[in-house]
Amino acid sequence: MLTIGQLASYAGVTIRAVRHYHQIGLLREPERDPSGYRSYDAAAVVRLIRIRTLAEAGVPLARVSELLDAAPETFAAATTEIDQRLRTQIRELQEHRRRIARLGCSDSLAVPAEVVDYLDRLRAIGAPAALVDNERDAWILMAARWPQVIPELMADKVAQLANPKVVELYQLIGRIADDWTDDERLREIADLMSELFEQAAASGELDRQDEFIPDTAFVHLMDSFANAVHPAVARLRELVAERGWTGWTRIERSGP
Amino acid sequence: MLTIGQLASYAGVTIRAVRHYHQIGLLREPERDPSGYRSYDAAAVVRLIRIRTLAEAGVPLARVSELLDAAPETFAAATTEIDQRLRTQIRELQEHRRRIARLGCSDSLAVPAEVVDYLDRLRAIGAPAALVDNERDAWILMAARWPQVIPELMADKVAQLANPKVVELYQLIGRIADDWTDDERLREIADLMSELFEQAAASGELDRQDEFIPDTAFVHLMDSFANAVHPAVARLRELVAERGWTGWTRIERSGP
DNA sequence: CTTGACCTTGACGCAGCGTCAACCCTGCAT
């Protein structure tokens, strides 16, 4: 007769595992000797070895007893199914590896490649870092909500950068990045924006907005990013509103 | 401002996950509105999206915050390490698949191929099923304890079967399988065994046993299998002992 | 008698949430 330690060692498992198998009813609790020790026979060793064999092959413990005394066909069916499960898990992990490889760096985390490219161009023409970070976050949001429109939107935005007026706008903003209190400059920016909106309206660009972002609540959320850049953005929006335009993420004509 | 449901839906995670992230300190608890509802801003959505991106790439939650604001080199180092972990897991699962594929059927579970072959031959010469099952269990035990000696041992056992006396022995046993009470036949069997042991001793076979099974406690364990086949085995051992042999798994001369 | 190596039960911990339970808030239709 064997103690639990001998049993475990013969079967090549830990004592804790044996007790666990008792707990879940996978291995029958044996008789106890007068001192309360469990006392095992050779058959228990064999059963335990077979349990271990299945467990090490990735069979869930809950299914081990079912397999231990299964007819050959049942056994084959079960193993095939378990193998399928294993394949699925492997595929999931491989998908994880693929994603890991494409994470990039912490800065561009969750930012689509097209957006990364656009942000680089923004930086290149002198847009301030705070604004670029803000754009990045906004596009992260957008990409999560409507991933499929990102390529087209980004193509548009990059095209806009070919407009010298747009470049000028970002440079103006860059110049006030340290000091947002100069109302004169804010008004200059508002004028330029108004002009650009006028162009956009003329080219029909503004009408295309609605296709991309049909969700009003979402537009408000995007707006809130801009507002968070600096308190003076509120003033800027005021000035732009005076010139007949409302909104920010989505622009609409409201006045003359 | 967003409720937890809106936040979760924008970020593409479940509400429960958001609360979990709060609990483990991955996402800051936001302000509450007068009714006690959590109230999120756009920045929370972005952070949550980045968390999800990492989590979906298989990054453990415990390491996500570390990665979220890591310098590029730190980030790269961490992802490489996590990728290593993923590869290890994949290899483990693939090992599981390999084992699953070689399980065979429930009957031959944990039985080495050489043993399966030997058992088939035993059955072929007319050994009773109970005896074969018993042999199988004994060899399972042996294979778990000393896997490397199995091929050699099995080669020996198969070679023994070429001896007509051995075949006769198993057939004799087969004939009493239904009725173990015939002492006459038991004595016949004991005579035959004694004769075989004599042959084995003469050929030096008995001396080689000790190399294979040096563990006395283990030998007793193996013996206990034989005893479990039928009570009459005890009688048989008695008869064999009268003829000058002790032991079962390991045989030793004890008399004339 | 002590020591060390075993054995006993009981319970928490892990990873990442899913899933009740039991109760409160809010807005809309009746």
Place this chain on the structure above:
DNA sequence: ATGCAGGGTTGACGCTGCGTCAAGGTCAAG
């Protein structure tokens, strides 16, 4: 005013397969 549906709130257990204390009792040897 009321009822109902569809939000929200905390709290707690469940899953997998054991590892790892904790706080003891037992056994063989020196």
